[in-house]
Amino acid sequence: MTDRFTNKTAVITGASSGIGATAARQFAAEGARVVLAARRRDALEEIAESIGKERALAVPTDVTIPDSAADLLKQAEDHFGAVHILVNNAGYNSRGDVETKPVNELTHILNVNLTAPVTLCRLVLPYLRRAGGGAIVNVASLAGRVPLPHEAAYCATKSGLRAFTAALAEELEGSGITVSAVSPGPVYTDFIMSDIDDVPDIVFSQPMSSPEDIASHILECAYDGKTERAVPRLSGYLTTAGYVIPRLRRILKPLLERRGRLNKERYRNMKK
DSSP states (O other): OOOOOOOOEEEETTTTSHHHHHHHHHHHHHEEEEEESSSSSHHHHHHHHHTTTTTTTEEOOOSSSSHHHHHHHHHHHHHHHHOOOOEEOOOOOOOSSSSGGGGHHHHHHHIIIIHHHHHHHHHHHHHHHHHEEEEEEEEEOOGGGGGTTOOHHHHHHHHHHHHHHHHHHHTTTTEEEEEEEEESSSBHHHHHTTTTGGGGGGGGGGGOOOOOHHHHHHHHHHHOOOSSEESSSSHHHHHHHHHHHHHHHHHHHHHHHHHHHHHHHHHHHHHH
């Protein structure tokens, strides 16, 4: 195990489970102090306890409320002395046709997945400058490269987050602050598995990653500042090709959906 993040403080949203909790443990294992943010206090406290209270701080946070996001960063700096890394991992989805979705559901997807990370990126910059530099890692999705029916708002937020990440990275070039995106395909967490029947079949045409795999890519981006990592890499190439050449996506779609249906049934049986 390396110690790339010794004496660094990482603030991680969506840290009560899945990718966020796993990333927190990996950062801590590499020497970082971690600030865990999510709405569920009990879950955050349990993870902080498992890491060690001297190295982990649990801060219940609603990232959609700017004052709550601002307080998160203030508590992190007050407690550990500086903020060096921000991981925007909190995410939300509500699958279904746009026409039948309540407006407040659609706006909540936008607020959690796009408005909140944009806000936190803006709020964290003075902290990173005071620390002498740092890293921002936004967790996007391969759904930000290709349209998925019944996940239109989610796709829009992840596409927007990828674009924002790339633009902000250019704005901050040479500042000592890097901005990166990790764009996963399907990940074996409750985010998908608890809602498996409503997830579009085509999603399961791509290999399923583990939270540990995605977390390791988050740490790599925090360390080297690469603008984007797609996971798995081959799926990244495939989704990019489908975005650049829409006709190719239309040709491959029936094949990918058939493959996805078979994989989906296998995952459903594994869950049982």
